[in-house]
Every structure is written in structure tokens, then in C-alpha cells.
Amino acid sequence: MMFTAVFMVGPFLYAVYLSFTNRKLLSPLPTRWVGFENYIDVLTSSDFWAALKNNFVFSVVTVPLQTGLALALAVLVNQKLRGSTFFRTTYFIPITFSLSAASIIWSVLLNPSGLFNTVLEIVTFGQFTPDWLNDPRYTMAAVIIVSIWASVGFQMVILLAALQGVSQDLYQAASVDGANAWEKFRHVTLPGIRHQLFFTLTVTIVLSFRLFDQVYILPPKPGGPIDATNTIMVEMIQASGNNQIGKASSIAVLFFLIVLFLTIFFRRFEPKDY
Amino acid sequence: MRNSQVKKPKRLAVTALVLALVASACSSGSTAEGTSGGQTTAADSGDDTSELVNSDIETCDGKIDKDVTIALAAHSGDDAYAQTVDDFNAGPGKELGVTVELVNLGEESYEDFITGAAASNSLPEIIDMDGPFLYNFAWNGFVQPLGNCVSQEKVDEFLPSVIGQGTYEGELYSLGSFDSGMGLWAKKSDLEKVDARIPESSADAWSAEEFTTILKDLETSGVSAPLDIQWSYGAGEFRPYAFASIVQSGGGDLIDRDGYQTADGFLNSQGAVDALTTFQSWVNDGLVDLEAIDDNNFINEDASFSWVGHWKYNDYKEALGEDLILVPLPDFGAGSKTGMGSWNWAMSSAVEDPDAVWAFIDFATQAEQVKSIAAFEGAVPSLLSVLEEDPSFSPGGDRYLYVRNLQASPEVAVPRPQTAAYGFIRNEYSDVFADIVGGADVEETLNQAVENIDADIESNEGYRPAE
Incomplete structure (x- = not known):
């Protein structure tokens, strides 16, 4: 508890205080109280809203896609088949990579003449080989691909554990009742893992809002090209990189409020036990 | 989660913590100011006579009071630097009782390390920083002017660009062992293939239209993406260093250098x-080649030009031999311009005996050390005497153009803006340039950048030097 207070609550409250000052990281000028000036600055800048929009686009696409894929993978590797341990391991490996290191590797793979496009060229007969990282239309898609690759294994493992917790008796009972595979999935599996599924959904939403490493490293400039992948985290880091601690703190506080609101909002949909 | 009974102590702890943090915030604000004035010892400057640079600032008192060990925060721990430090410690350092300890901070986060050290009042004595860091460091009081430590005679031995880069608000703060060279490396055979005129100096650089034609001709002749601009270097110092010259050559600049208050x-x-x-x-x-994954497309692929600094010379020369030529950057209307400046030595404000620090800076900028450090970096030696000895930097040599440009500083080799706002301007221009390359509307993007830069200057109260 003390630990939480010192390392989490304390710094946060300090950030709230800083967000009302003109504090610079280092400056010979004295720190002044500026009231809501930072907040007004941030909320009236088009960059902030563009970043927020990118955050939403990313979440709206990634959350269902990633959770769905995680569920599908979990069901697949849950089969009692030869080699399922191998696949479980393979899908989980990206989790153990540092995301920033993986982003550097991906930036090479996503080079217009890189491995990714070489495969695409074969598959699409040369019809579709975009410049993923320099063309603003495709960069967010590239970021989404990398993000899903990097974190789908985490959800998969949680869902896999959940799947293994569903009693075999229920499946046998369903079989006796003449249910087919889909009906078993729909009426036995899904209800059986609804809590874990809800948990992964919530966590994915929150994590997706923290989108940072990929968009900082993959594009030709952080959040680029031309702000196509700019996010609130990037805005915040850039403000502090520019010495503007007061402004960065106000973005951090706003970010906290947004995520808090989303979390509370989704809590309402939490499945109840009957 | 389960211990709701400890709620009360927690709340108390938080309150105490907040109070402590706020208190520390206030006090750290005042100490930061305290460190800046400090070290100018008011001892009698005695013997020195002739016209010193800013001799009115008595940084040195001509004597080293006692044996000291001083830290050198270097950007590299490689041979040439380690050797320089070893030679100093074994030679003049031993005589004077000064020991230098090399701490290698690397290039990438050098600026952050120094700001961090300053925030915790633990600045090293000697700061070896990239040129444009100086102005913000000086504004913050992390470094102090060399003042009467350096004689006019010594100053006159340097390339004017090095002295220009080391000057902030009329005071000389730093000296470098080398300067950087920026230009366009080209393949002579490719230029001959398209019958391009080969410019000898910045004065007869290709105009932008002429260069456009050459690029197109080269493409027609089968060279795909003939201009390699080192896009793989990513965001950072390289972009403003290499590409601010486009703005300057067009007749603009990153900022109004008269007072540094607006970019508008x-x-x-x-x-x-x-x-x-x-x-x-x-x-x-x-x-333009944007697909390169490293800075070797000029030699590994078919690019005809490489827009890059001196540091690629050794690789290129080895690969291309006599086919390698250096040509000035294209002239966008106001003359060919180029970036300049590199790592240089300065004295931090946390120095007990400036004379000891000066002894090392003086040593590291003498002919022998300049020769070995510049050779190691592949850079342009900062001393005129060393330049004259090196055929590569003499008339007819591969890199003579660098020297001519630097000697014509600030008209041709333009120093990065000498203002504490430079850090912000650099980030902004790096962004802007990436956006423009990415296809953004040029005028709109530049207007937005101007707005951001002016807002930053305003929020820092003009970055006016503190009294």
C-alpha cells in the first residue's frame, strides 16, 4: 500500500499540481501558477483532438479484432492435437519481446521492398504493395497489424486458461443433447469463459489507449507520417521532450480521466452471475 | 485489495507525500538558479596582457590551486578520446596535478544525461556536447564562458565556423577539435553519363532547376531514385542539420536571428x-530514395547522390575510389548553403578550478590531438594549421569543399540558431520536414510550425538570457 502511495498516487497528484503551472523540465525562469492555461492550450489544439481520434480509431478496430483472434487461437490451440504446445508457444513468443525492439524489426519488414510486401506481392499478384510506413493512408493499418501480432498471445493465454476451466461434463451433456460444434461453442464455451472474456476486453481497451511504442518507432517520425498515427501518449511525450512539463502533465491528467471514464463505462456491461 | 482497514494511514501518507513533493518542487526551483552564477573566481588575473577574448570575464586565475580529478562527459569512449585523456593524464595533467576521468555517455541521449545531471546538481566538469546544445545549456547556466582562459591568439587558430558555433550572447563558451562537413556526394561517372556540369564551389552550385533536370536525366538513364537523403536516420538532429539548408538557401531561415523572438x-x-x-x-x-534501410544505398544500390555529412567519407571512398566527388548542395535561389557544427568542449558551471578544466580543453584542441580526433571521426579538423597539412582538405583534395564552406561561415556554412529555443526549433523542423516529405501542404505545415515555435518562445519569456 505504501508502495502504491509513494510510486503511483504521489506522482499522479504531483502531476495534477504541475498541470496548473508553467513548469519546464529545466529553465532558469521561476515556476508560476497558471491556472487552467495548459488545459485550455491542449483542448483547443487540433493536434490533441486528432490524436484522440487516432486513439479511438485504433481501439475500435483493434479491440474486437484482437479479442476475436485471441479467442479463435485459444480454441485452436486448446485442441488435443499433436504440436499444439508448439503453436501455443509460437503465438505467445511475441509477448516476451520488447515492443520497441520488435517495432524496429517490423519497420524493416514493412519497408516497401521488405519481406512483408514481397509476400503480399506474391499473394495479390503484385496488385497491392503499399508503402506502409510513409503513406499516411496505410500507416495506422501497419500499426494495428504490429500491435495485434505483439499482444494477441497475451489474451490468448488468458482465454486458453479459461477454456480449460470449462467442465468437460458440459460438453458431453451438450453432445448427448445433439448439439453441433457451433452450438457447443455458443452455448457452452462462451458462457463458460464470459468473465475472462470481459476481463480481456477491458484490459485490451485500456492498453490500446496506451498505444505508444509502435507509433513512436515505426513511422518516419513519431506519430507520423503527417500525424496519421499520432496518439495522446505521443503528444504527452513530445510535450515533455520539449521541456513543457506543465503541458505534458495536463495531457496526462486528461488521459487519466478518459481512461477512467471508459473503464467505468464498460464496467456497466460486466456479466453478472445468475 | 482486501485491507480496507488501512485506508486511513494511506490517506495520511498521501497527504504527507504531496506536501513533501510540493515543498521539494519549490526548493529545487530556487537551487537551479543558485548554481548558475557561482564559479567565476574574482582572483587577480595578473600576468596576461594582450587582447583576450572577453578578457573581462575572469574565468581563469592562471593557477591551479591543488591536485584535482575532473570528469569529462564524453559522447564517445573510442580510441581517439581515450587516447587523448590518457595522454593528458600522463603528460601535462601529471605536471599540473590534474587527472581527467572519461565518462562515456554515448551520442543518443547525451543531452538528457546532462540535463538530468544538472537537475540533480551533479554536472561533470567538462562537457563535450553537440554544437547546438550549447545555447540552451548556457541559458540554463550549465556551462560558463571560457572568458580570459582562452587567448585571442588561440582563437585565431580555429576555423571561423567553430568559433561561431561556440559563441552565445557574445561570449565564447566552447571549442571543438573538429567541425562537420556537409554536402552532396556524387558519382562522377553518373554525372558524365548525363553530361552534367560539375560545380567546383558553392558559388557555382547547381540551381534547383538544374539539379531537377540532372535527377530526371539520371532516372531516364536507368537510375531509380537517384537522390539518397539518409531517411533511415529517422527523426532527430540529422534532419535540421542536413535539411535546414534548404530553407536557408531559399532565402528563409529557421528563425529571425535578430533577437531570436519569432520565426514568422x-x-x-x-x-x-x-x-x-x-x-x-x-x-x-x-x-528521392526513402526506402533505404541504412546509409549505404549510395554504395550498395544505384543512387547517384548522397545528401550526408563527412562521416560517410571513409566508407564511400573505399567503395568508389576515384569515382567519388563532393559537390555543393543545390542553390534554391539565395546561394548554396550547408549545415555545420559538431561536438565541442565546454566548461560546466560546477567547476571548482576553471584553470584545471581549461588545461584539458586547451590540450584537446592542440594540433596533435585535433589531428587524431578528427581523423577518427572522419571530420574536418578545427585548426587551420592541421587543415593545411592534409591533402584531402587542401585545394584539389576530396574534401576541400568542406573547408571552403566552413571558412565562408556563416554565409555558406550556416550555424544552427544560437538561441536557447534551438531544442524546440529542432524538434519542430524535424517534424515539419518529415511531413513535407510525406506529402503535406508546405505552406500550411510551415505556418503551423511558426505558430508552435513562436508560442514556445513566448511561454519561455523570450528565452532571454538570465541576469
Whole structure:
């Protein structure tokens, strides 16, 4: 508890205080109280809203896609088949990579003449080989691909554990009742893992809002090209990189409020036990 | 989660913590100011006579009081630097009772390390920083002027660009062992293939239109994306260093250098917009290589030009031999311009005995050390005497153009803006340039950048030097 207070609550409250000052990281000028000036600055800048929009686009696409894929993978590797341990391991490996290191590797793979496009060229007969990282239309898609690759294994493992917790008796009972595979999935599996599924959904939403490493490293400039992948985290880091601690703190506080609101909002949909 | 009974102590702890943090915030604000004034010892400057640079600032008192060990925060721990430190410690250092300890901070986060050290009042004595860091460091009081430590005689031995870079608010703060060279490396055989005129000096550089034609001719002749601009270097110091010259050559600048209070009418001047639009058209026409994954496309692939600094010379020369030539950057209307400046030595404000620090800086900028450090970096030696000895930097030599440009500083080799706002300007221009290459509307992008830069200057109360 003390630990939480010192390392989490304390710094946060300090950030709230800083967000009302003109504090610079280092400056010979004295720190002044500026009231809501930072907040007004941030909320009236088009960059902030563009970043927020990118955050939403990313979440709206990634959350269902990633959770769905995680569920599908979990069901697949849950089969009692030869080699399922191998696949479980393979899908989980990206989790153990540092995301920033993986982003550097991906930036090479996503080079217009890189491995990714070489495969695409074969598959699409040369019809579709975009410049993923320099063309603003495709960069967010590239970021989404990398993000899903990097974190789908985490959800998969949680869902896999959940799947293994569903009693075999229920499946046998369903079989006796003449249910087919889909009906078993729909009426036995899904209800059986609804809590874990809800948990992964919530966590994915929150994590997706923290989108940072990929968009900082993959594009030709952080959040680029031309702000196509700019996010609130990037805005915040850039403000502090520019010495503007007061402004960065106000973005951090706003970010906290947004995520808090989303979390509370989704809590309402939490499945109840009957 | 389960211990709701400890709620009360927690709340108390938090309150105490907040109070402590706020208190520390206030006090750290005042100590930061306290460190800046400090070290100028008011001892009698005695013996020195002739016209010293800023001799009115008595940084040195001519004697080293006692044996000291001083830290050198270097950007590299490689041979040439380690050797210089060893030689100093074994030679003049031993005589004077000064021991230098080399701490290698690397290049990438050098600036952050120093700001961090300053925030915790633990600045090293000698700071070896990239040129443009100086102005913000000086504004913050992390470094102090060399003042009467350096004689006019010594100053006159340097390339004017090195002295220009080391000057902030009329005071000389730093000296470098080398300067950087920036230009366009080209393959002579490719130029001959398209019958291009080969410019000898910045004065007869290709005009932007001429260069456009050459690029297009090369493409027609089968060279795909003939201009390699080291896009793989990513965001950071390279972009403003290498590409601010486009704005300057168009007749604009990153900021109004008269007072450094606004970028309006400079970064977004018509000349700047036109020059960057021309550059953007090269990108749009597929004449620029943005796909390179490292800085070797010029030698590994078929690019005809490489827009890069001196540090690639050794690799290129080895691969291309006599086919390698250095040509000036294209002239966008106001003359060919180029970036300049590199790592240089300064004295931090946390110095007990400036004379001891000066003894090392003086040593590291003497002919022998300059020769070995510059050779190691592949850079332009900062001393005129060393330059004269090196055929590569003499008339007819491969890199003579660098020297001519640096000697014509600030008209040709333009120092990065000598203001504490430079850090912000650099980030902004790096962003802007990436956006323009990515296809953004040039004028709109530049106007937005001007707005951001002016807002930052205003929020820092003009970055006016503290009294």
C-alpha cells in the first residue's frame, strides 16, 4: 500500500499540481501558477483532438479484432492435437519481446521492398504493395497489424486458461443433447469463459489507449507520417521532450480521466452471475 | 485489495507525500538558479596582457590551486578520446596535478544525461556536447564562458565556423577539435553519363532547376531514385542539420536571428515555401530514395547522390575510389548553403578550478590531438594549421569543399540558431520536414510550425538570457 502511495498516487497528484503551472523540465525562469492555461492550450489544439481520434480509431478496430483472434487461437490451440504446445508457444513468443525492439524489426519488414510486401506481392499478384510506413493512408493499418501480432498471445493465454476451466461434463451433456460444434461453442464455451472474456476486453481497451511504442518507432517520425498515427501518449511525450512539463502533465491528467471514464463505462456491461 | 482497514494511514501518507513533493518542487526551483552564477573566481588575473577574448570575464586565475580529478562527459569512449585523456593524464595533467576521468555517455541521449545531471546538481566538469546544445545549456547556466582562459591568439587558430558555433550572447563558451562537413556526394561517372556540369564551389552550385533536370536525366538513364537523403536516420538532429539548408538557401531561415523572438516571415517566407516545395516535388516524382534501410544505398544500390555529412567519407571512398566527388548542395535561389557544427568542449558551471578544466580543453584542441580526433571521426579538423597539412582538405583534395564552406561561415556554412529555443526549433523542423516529405501542404505545415515555435518562445519569456 505504501508502495502504491509513494510510486503511483504521489506522482499522479504531483502531476495534477504541475498541470496548473508553467513548469519546464529545466529553465532558469521561476515556476508560476497558471491556472487552467495548459488545459485550455491542449483542448483547443487540433493536434490533441486528432490524436484522440487516432486513439479511438485504433481501439475500435483493434479491440474486437484482437479479442476475436485471441479467442479463435485459444480454441485452436486448446485442441488435443499433436504440436499444439508448439503453436501455443509460437503465438505467445511475441509477448516476451520488447515492443520497441520488435517495432524496429517490423519497420524493416514493412519497408516497401521488405519481406512483408514481397509476400503480399506474391499473394495479390503484385496488385497491392503499399508503402506502409510513409503513406499516411496505410500507416495506422501497419500499426494495428504490429500491435495485434505483439499482444494477441497475451489474451490468448488468458482465454486458453479459461477454456480449460470449462467442465468437460458440459460438453458431453451438450453432445448427448445433439448439439453441433457451433452450438457447443455458443452455448457452452462462451458462457463458460464470459468473465475472462470481459476481463480481456477491458484490459485490451485500456492498453490500446496506451498505444505508444509502435507509433513512436515505426513511422518516419513519431506519430507520423503527417500525424496519421499520432496518439495522446505521443503528444504527452513530445510535450515533455520539449521541456513543457506543465503541458505534458495536463495531457496526462486528461488521459487519466478518459481512461477512467471508459473503464467505468464498460464496467456497466460486466456479466453478472445468475 | 482486501485491507480496507488501512485506508486511513494511506490517506495520511498521501497527504504527507504531496506536501513533501510540493515543498521539494519549490526548493529545487530556487537551487537551479543558485548554481548558475557561482564559479567565476574574482582572483587577480595578473600576468596576461594582450587582447583576450572577453578578457573581462575572469574565468581563469592562471593557477591551479591543488591536485584535482575532473570528469569529462564524453559522447564517445573510442580510441581517439581515450587516447587523448590518457595522454593528458600522463603528460601535462601529471605536471599540473590534474587527472581527467572519461565518462562515456554515448551520442543518443547525451543531452538528457546532462540535463538530468544538472537537475540533480551533479554536472561533470567538462562537457563535450553537440554544437547546438550549447545555447540552451548556457541559458540554463550549465556551462560558463571560457572568458580570459582562452587567448585571442588561440582563437585565431580555429576555423571561423567553430568559433561561431561556440559563441552565445557574445561570449565564447566552447571549442571543438573538429567541425562537420556537409554536402552532396556524387558519382562522377553518373554525372558524365548525363553530361552534367560539375560545380567546383558553392558559388557555382547547381540551381534547383538544374539539379531537377540532372535527377530526371539520371532516372531516364536507368537510375531509380537517384537522390539518397539518409531517411533511415529517422527523426532527430540529422534532419535540421542536413535539411535546414534548404530553407536557408531559399532565402528563409529557421528563425529571425535578430533577437531570436519569432520565426514568422522566416521559416514560412515565400523563399522557404518555394524551396521546400521544389524538394517535395523531387519526392513526388520518385527521385528521392526513402526506402533505404541504412546509409549505404549510395554504395550498395544505384543512387547517384548522397545528401550526408563527412562521416560517410571513409566508407564511400573505399567503395568508389576515384569515382567519388563532393559537390555543393543545390542553390534554391539565395546561394548554396550547408549545415555545420559538431561536438565541442565546454566548461560546466560546477567547476571548482576553471584553470584545471581549461588545461584539458586547451590540450584537446592542440594540433596533435585535433589531428587524431578528427581523423577518427572522419571530420574536418578545427585548426587551420592541421587543415593545411592534409591533402584531402587542401585545394584539389576530396574534401576541400568542406573547408571552403566552413571558412565562408556563416554565409555558406550556416550555424544552427544560437538561441536557447534551438531544442524546440529542432524538434519542430524535424517534424515539419518529415511531413513535407510525406506529402503535406508546405505552406500550411510551415505556418503551423511558426505558430508552435513562436508560442514556445513566448511561454519561455523570450528565452532571454538570465541576469
